[in-house]
Amino acid sequence: MTLTNDPAAKIRDKALWMRRRAFRMVFEAQQGHPGGDFSATDIMATLFFGVMKYDPARPDWPDRDRFIMSKGHATGALYTVLSAAGYFPEDWLATYMQPKSRLSGHPNRNYLPGIETNTGPLGHGLPVATGIAIAGQLTGAAYRTFVLTGDGEMQEGSNWEAAMTAGNRKLRNLTWIVDRNRLQQGAGTEETNGLDPLDKKFEAFGWDVALVDGHDAAALLQVLSAAPGDRPRAVIANTVKGKGVSFMENKANWHHGVPNAEQFAQAMKELV
Amino acid sequence: MSAPAAKTEGLFDCREAWVATLEALAAADDRIVVVVNDSVGSSKLNSFQKKFPDRTINVGIAEQCMVGVGAGLANGGRIPFVSAAGCFLTGRALEQVKADVVYAGFNVKLVGQSSGVAYGELGPTHHSIEDFAWLRTLVNLTVIAPADAWETAEAIKWAAAHEGPVYLRLSRMPVPNLEVANRVFRAGKAELLREGAEATIIACGTTVHRAVAAADLLLAEGIAARVLNMATINPQDEEAVLAAAAQTGAIVTVEEASVRGGLGGAVAELTSAHQPVPVERVGFPGFVPTGSVEWLFNEYGLSRDGIAAATRRAIQRSGR
Numbered sequence: 063m064t065l066t067n068d069p070a071a072k073i074r075d076k077a078l079w080m081r082r083r084a085f086r087m088v089f090e091a092q093q094g095h096p097g098g099d100f101s102a103t104d105i106m107a108t109l110f111f112g113v114m115k116y117d118p119a120r121p122d123w124p125d126r127d128r129f130i131m132s133k134g135h136a137t138g139a140l141y142t143v144l145s146a147a148g149y150f151p152e153d154w155l156a157t158y159m160q161p162k163s164r165l166s167g168h169p170n171r172n173y174l175p176g177i178e179t180n181t182g183p184l185g186h187g188l189p190v191a192t193g194i195a196i197a198g199q200l201t202g203a204a205y206r207t208f209v210l211t212g213d214g215e216m217q218e219g220s221n222w223e224a225a226m227t228a229g230n231r232k233l234r235n236l237t238w239i240v241d242r243n244r245l246q247q248g249a250g251t252e253e254t255n256g257l258d259p260l261d262k263k264f265e266a267f268g269w270d271v272a273l274v275d276g277h278d279a280a281a282l283l284q285v286l287s288a289a290p291g292d293r294p295r296a297v298i299a300n301t302v303k304g305k306g307v308s309f310m311e312n313k314a315n316w317h318h319g320v321p322n323a324e325q326f327a328q329a330m331k332e333l334v
Numbered sequence: 335m336s337a338p339a340a341k342t343e344g345l346f347d348c349r350e351a352w353v354a355t356l357e358a359l360a361a362a363d364d365r366i367v368v369v370v371n372d373s374v375g376s377s378k379l380n381s382f383q384k385k386f387p388d389r390t391i392n393v394g395i396a397e398q399c400m401v402g403v404g405a406g407l408a409n410g411g412r413i414p415f416v417s418a419a420g421c422f423l424t425g426r427a428l429e430q431v432k433a434d435v436v437y438a439g440f441n442v443k444l445v446g447q448s449s450g451v452a453y454g455e456l457g458p459t460h461h462s463i464e465d466f467a468w469l470r471t472l473v474n475l476t477v478i479a480p481a482d483a484w485e486t487a488e489a490i491k492w493a494a495a496h497e498g499p500v501y502l503r504l505s506r507m508p509v510p511n512l513e514v515a516n517r518v519f520r521a522g523k524a525e526l527l528r529e530g531a532e533a534t535i536i537a538c539g540t541t542v543h544r545a546v547a548a549a550d551l552l553l554a555e556g557i558a559a560r561v562l563n564m565a566t567i568n569p570q571d572e573e574a575v576l577a578a579a580a581q582t583g584a585i586v587t588v589e590e591a592s593v594r595g596g597l598g599g600a601v602a603e604l605t606s607a608h609q610p611v612p613v614e615r616v617g618f619p620g621f622v623p624t625g626s627v628e629w630l631f632n633e634y635g636l637s638r639d640g641i642a643a644a645t646r647r648a649i650q651r652s653g654r
């Protein structure tokens with residue numbers, strides 16, 4: 063642990079802990095989606111430890127900032143960040159995917175505090191986040207809504223329906239972060255059903271667009287904590303699937319690959 | 335009626351029968367194409383894609399588009415096998431299935447992979463236990479849940495030759511081959527696996543071999559239960575169900591699905607209208623907790639012992 067007041071250093075510490083802990087969960091359960099956990103980890107650590115207003119003792123505090131995990135398969139990242147944020151004890155993480163566990167393979171808001179909505183089927187988070195942002199606009203509430211989607215996930219039409227709605231309604235309190243790791247389940251996004259140029263698409267739908275290195279805590283902090291403009295904001299976070307473990311980086315098969323004992327030990331050596 | 339002998343041995347992943355059969359059909363008929371949603375690997379279609387790259391249409395993670403594209407391909411004279419995880423194929427694209435495929439009447443083969451609770455720990459979003467209830471209401475859609483690798487292969491061949499929409503509900507859960515003498519696949523017809531006069535166990539898909547094991551257990555106790563493999567959920571083999579009700583007086587249905595509206599629902603609708611008998615429905619009551627497939631099967635009584643217990647209850651209720 064680094065002793066410093068540098069907010070980015072704190073975020074990096076939390077992210078390191080999350081990666082190690084999430085990978086142990088996946089190793090012990092022999093299930094999970096570690097590639098997408100690792101591409102999203104720094105983004106989520108930045109939101110929870112540098113950007114969002116929330117109180118883990120009051121998960122239903124009406125003015126809390128909302129985080130919607132649309133890529134619901136990345137529960138390694140989600141459960142570790144919520145636990146680190148104080149929503150539930152760390153030892154619950156050891157029950158990941160066990161029978162009757164609150165830590166299901168995909169998140170359930172009725173099982174755990176800190177989860178705003180159930181996800182797992184892709185393309186659901188942005189419409190729900192849009193509704194949350196409209197509610198905030200209607201009531202004049204000060205909260206902000208952050209939604210994280212995958213990039214392959216953007217092939218779902220529901221995202222574009224919501225993008226149009228949010229753009230037309232000028233939902234300035236809404237931030238959409240795309241985990242742009244350029245891989246989906248089976249292959250690259252561009253060889254499957256290409257998404258580029260994403261920035262131009264977002265602009266055409268009425269969104270402000272920011273590009274950021276999704277593993278640079280200082281840069282993420284700056285972009286995500288910037289004051290809202292007058293339109294919804296899309297942040298394209300360029301990331302590496304499997305980030306932090308040499309043999310996992312940019313490998314499609316680590317989407318839902320699980321480590322053997324040797325790979326687990328190797329990852330623990332690298333994640334320091 | 336003499337009961338054909340059914341033994342079980344070894345376990346097989348029916349997806350292997352699915353790909354081997356599809357590849358053979360595609361080699362002989364270039365109208366056959368597959369449509370997938372980033373599901374090449376999970377549908378075991380990697381080698382199909384290598385052999386027939388132009389006939390593998392991956393629309394990405396976009397199930398509604400996928401089913402619509404399937405309907406369009408059928409309009410263009412192709413025979414599309416639209417293959418995706420059962421939960422997303424039927425749940426996400428239900429309106430496309432209803433309107434574009436069944437109502438429009440296109441010759442599309444919908445293939446639900448890893449159906450039921452095969453994705454155990456991934457939870458109810460990834461379970462496909464509502465599909466029977468949703469799809470059974472679409473009258474012209476043939477719904478088939480094969481019980482083993484042989485039946486999977488036969489159902490695929492039948493679907494390819496059949497002119498009309500079909501939903502094949504496959505699983506990745508390993509199952510034994512049912513050994514049935516002189517076996518012939520007949521869509522829409524129940525297959526008799528055990529003869530018996532005291533109750534009838536009607537099962538489909540991954541639960542059939544468990545129903546057979548339950549009947550064997552009961553027989554050792556002196557209870558002779560009939561076992562029907564009801565691979566075709568829709569249209570229902572009404573003759574076999576009504577005969578079972580009249581001749582055995584008690585029915586147990588077993589499905590890796592919700593107890594509402596599926597196989598059990600179909601049997602209960604029919605018997606209550608024409609031949610009322612006690613019907614015990616074995617399946618899932620609704621959303622289930624997280625847990626492995628085996629844990630879920632045992633917890634909800636989709637096991638040999640659970641099915642045997644349901645059969646004893648049905649017999650007791652029948653008062654015979």
Ligand SMILES: Cc1ncc(C[n+]2csc(CCOP(=O)(O)OP(=O)(O)O)c2C)c(N)n1
Nearest residue numbers: 098182183184212213214215245246247372
């Ligand atoms: C509607 C739907 N279709 C298919 C899936 C299966 N699935 C789970 S994750 C995934 C790939 C997601 O890729 P991406 O959005 O790029 O996420 P990441 O790379 O961040 O893991 C797929 C196809 C799903 N969960 N939901």
Ligand SMILES: [Mg+2]
Nearest residue numbers: 213214245246
């Ligand atoms: Mg991705």
